Amino acid sequence: MGFAEKRGDYYRGRFKIAPGRYGTVTDAAGATVRFDSKRAAVKAANDAEAAVRAGTWRDPSAGRVLFADYASRWYAAQDLARSTMEIYRSNLEVHLLPYFGEKEVGAISAFDIAEWEKEKKAAGYAPSSIAGWRGNLHLVLADAVDDGLIDVNPATKRRGRGKRAGRDRDRGPEKVIADALGALLLAERAALLAGRDDEFVAVLLLYFTGMRWGELVGLETEYARLGSIRIEHQLYELDTSEFHRCPPKDDSYRTIDTPGWLSKLVSDHIARTAPQPCACHGHRYVFRGLATANGAARRTGAKLVDVARRAGVSTGTVSNVLNHPDRVTEATRREVEAAIAELGFVRGAASGETAAHWRRNGFATWLFQPAATGWYPRKAPHDARPVPLLGEPWPGVPVRGRNAPGRADACWLPIARGLTPHGLRHSHKTAMLELGTPAVLMDDRLGHSDGSVQARYSHITSEMRGRLLDGLTAAWEAALDDRLAMCPRSPVAALDELLRARGRRVAEAGPGPARPVLEAVG
Known part of the structure; x- marks a missing residue:
């Protein structure tokens, strides 16, 4: 039973919360209520104790804890995948704590959250990113409700509340996709930008399998099998620039059937590159990164200038031997190749040192985007600029080094503006829809994961798999024929071999009209 306690000229109500623990009747702000009469204090205390027994009582002072303090305890209590923990940490530290950190949990209102959203939109953040951060805020405040700190979650979004009628203004742009020919041309350009065949194989693998980026980077040689790719792991890039080897997203372990030509392309790539175990995980991965950025001072091994000095030629001559051997004499070519062999020079590594894995941003920004658009992105102090090319051999070889734009005579037209590496996954789904692939096979x-009853009663057959592989092969051969009609050769070794083999099989097909993918520099 509650009781009244005399405190000078007023009474306060006291009630039992737990054995040995008593509380005082307070108002909504947490201040002690001063009763004029003993009877009123006892009644209020009895009501509060009844609420304790019913489980509906909440300490008004509980919500006065700072959001920063509660969020820190909340984060420490989570036990999730490392990638998820990294996302939560980044969301809290970068986007939530700067605004809500010094606010009391009980003082955060829906209006505060709406104002925060407006500020983020005004700063130019994507609506999808803001939605993700708000979702994280909702999780924290939902647990605050369960802990009795607040009665309701102010981050809960009421459908349509506070928005204009009509279509959603926050819709993002429609996802850009590519067809098989676009993927082939993009893969060729990416390989030319990187100066090796790895990117050619990787882009085609993304398009014709629908793999996620982390699954591609984390593909180990033992899971690249004849006729299939087994997804067992992914490499997730953490904010600390480390790569975390973890299960695929949503535990989506699976085997992806691959056409024979794609299996051969991957197996030939593995045989050519002979992957070695990486230092970070100790596993052999199908693909490796490019040269480590900003590490020239730490690099060891022969450089291009060392080869030039050993052969007694200029660095430009060495570059011509590597990229345009037809431009140098046979004797000079032999001297340069001998110097390369003696020094152990590795082309494209600049020092023999390459990163163990692709960085997502580096691949997308400096290889994929320029291949898709024909432009390098803006990077201070330089503005966005066309990729400078030498028009021969077709489709153009990127010019590098001093005064590259001045030495260029062509640039690329865009293939698909706005296309991203993940857009190739959307492209693969679209290609499967065009081929009439059953939904159960597309999901697999x-x-x-489709939890519907319809999916439970649908099963994959070998005939379904065969029809899909036949359709993908037909799309690939049509793309290869179109590329062959543009030019029968390619500076990319892997594609050049494919074109020559295809040309022998379809020798009766003429060159056909070339598509406009090069543009003269004015």
């Missing part, structure tokens, strides 16, 4: 291939 992409690693999606």
Whole structure:
């Protein structure tokens, strides 16, 4: 039973919360209520104790804890995948704590959250990013409700509340996709930008399998099998620039059937590159990164200038031997190749040192985007600029080094503006839809889960798989024929071999009209 306690000229109500623990009747702000009469204090205390027994009582002072303090305890209590923990940490530290950190949990209102959202939109953040940060805020405040700090979650979004009627203004742009020919041309350009065949194989693998980026980077040689790719792991890039080897997203372990030509392309790539175990995980990965950025001072091994000095030629001559051997004499070529062999020079590594894995941003920004658009992105102090090319051999070889734009005579036209590496996954789904692939096979291939009753009674057959592989092969051969009609050769070794083999099989097909993918520099 509650009781009244005399405190000078007023009474306060006291009630039992737990054995040995008593509380005082307070108002909504947490201040002690001063009763004029003993009877009123006892009644209020009895009501509060009844609420304790019913489980509906909440300490008004509980919500006065700072959001920063509660969020820190909340984060420490989570036990999730490392990638998820990294996302939560980044969301809290970068986007939530700067605004809500010094506010009391009980003082955060829906209006505060709406104002925060407006500020983020005004700063130019994507609506999808803001939605993710708000979702994280909702999780924290939902647990605050369960802990009795607040009665309701102010981050809960009421459908349509506070928005204009009509279509959603926050819709993002429509996802850009590519067809098989676009993927082939993009893969060729990416390889030319990187100066090796790895990117050619990787881009085609993304398009024709629908793999996620982390699954591609984390593909180990033992899981690249004849006729299939087994998804067992992914490499997730943490904010600390480390790569975390973890299960695929949503535990989407699966086997992706691959056409024979694609299996051969991957197996030939593995045989050519002979991957070695990486220092970070000790596993052999199908693909490796490019040269480590900003590490020239730490690099060891022969450089291009060392080869030039050993052969007694200029660095430009060495570059011509590597990229345009037809421009140098046979004797000079032999001297340069001998110097390369003696020094152990590795082309494209600049020092023999390459990163163990692709960085997502580096690949997308400096290889994929320029290949898709024909432009390098803006990077201070330089503005966005066309990729400078030497028009021969077709489709143009990127010019590098001093005064590259001045030495260029062509640039690329865009293939698909706005296309991203993940857009190739959307492209693969679209290609499967065009081929009439059953939904159950599409979900299995992409690693999606359909919990509907319809999906439970649908099963994959070998005939379904065969029809899909036949359709993908037909799309690839049509793309290869179109590329062959543009030019029968390619500076990319892997594609050049494919074109020559295809040309022998379809010798009766003429060159056909070339598509406009090069543009003269004015």
